[in-house]
Amino acid sequence: MSQQENFVSHLVELRDRLIRAVIAFAVVFIGLMIYPSPAVIFDLLAQPIQSALPEGTKMIATGVITPFMVPIKLTAMVAFVLSLPFTLYQAWSFIAPGLYQHEKKMALPIIFSSTVLFLIGIAFCHFIVFGQVFAFINDFAPESITPAPDIEAYMSFVLTMFLAFGMTFEVPIIVVVLVYLGVISIEKLVEIRGYVIVAAFVIAAIVTPPDVMSQLFLAIPICILYEVGILFAKLIGKQRQQILE
Template identity: 45%
Template structure:
């Protein structure tokens, strides 16, 4: 039962979030529509200007349906509201999918979303200011003699909306090229080799998406070809940026943590002198007398042979300044001390697992008092870790 709850809950939470974002999009569009509705007639007059300039004198646009004078401006206001709120709509979809993307993918999506929005608006502006005057001049100029060109306002709106969407989507060609190359669906070299097919396809799309005239078809196909070439050029930058971001993320994932850094520091700095060692704030360095006494205790308590030979004349004890042991005895003493400190460090690890920090600190201080450079560095690092816990 709990398994079903754990697996279904994230799915429904995503659905709820998607629902909330769609509601926000609809609310914003409705607010923009209400704001533009009262200006519907003025907006229609503005978009009808390219045709009105080329209508013969004495003619005008007509309304063949009863409700067209009211419904057509209202429809245009709704479409204008959708056009104007495209950035907000894209942002909501971006905010919904962004948590599921990698870091380098988020870096790529933001410029792609912004550039696709600008290109869509640029396509609409190109259609309105460049294509419409040429197309309407051609169409009205080819009317047979005696035929009055009087376009229905509803049919005209459908015509220009089709062209708006056609040119807006056609100007997204660079984004499509970049995404295809970026996702690995194809390569820049393959698309370059397929340039003749792209040119033919652009003219075919121009024929299908525009009125049956050569001017509008050409005006749509040529920008698509130019934008395709621009997408090939821009894709090299995006693909290189993607590769750099992936390598950066890989380096971040492979970067060792602080504890492994401490261990590597131990290995690389084992030849450092004890004077360069950094101790914790609560550590008090032992005096020479305390070190000597600790060595005496270790040698006399942990080595039975030395304890039996305590009264022997050839050995006056490690603390006797009158006579020093021979070289072999000194090496044995160092080996014993090192072994004992290794045992203490192992015991410290067991005490840490048991939670006995006080006893672990005590053993670490003993290692700091008489250990070699490697043991001192290890004890210091463990003390620093205990201070951070």
């Protein structure tokens, strides 16, 4: 097979796997539209703030089509997350033939663990962080104010927080990959620990609402997961050294 034919065959395979990923997303999206429905999905997302609001208070929609579009967008994002493992599997199947055996052994656990950790970060944010943060904000608000959160602003806030916490839980994976590739050493990671702690609180101050509680909820996991990453990086580093020898 000539180089050009080989290149074309790779493009065809890439197209086929992209189509499969899109079909998987579409199937999940249509399924969620039928059951449990976008309205139910949004109600589940809104549960933390609804629990913190005064009794009888509801969220508002300031746009004409907002009550329709926001749940639909949310459903699409949920469908993307649920179909992500299949999408990553397609990506893995495409790149795996070009990897060495030891790279395959490393790549598959990283893909799996990064997906799981991202979902754990989202779950941690939704079930633990939101309840505490919204309750704190509501208790801090003056009695003369009646909270009436807009659903579009709420969804934007929630998705930003989900992304922040999801990426936070990827810290161990990032550390392990950097060590495995030889970009940074274990000793250097330990040496810059203090800078990482400062950076964690700076990032938390930028990403989260301006209250101490939510900032701590983001910064502390970053610091802990950084240490977890160093621990696993030591194990991976030993394996890599054995392979090189």
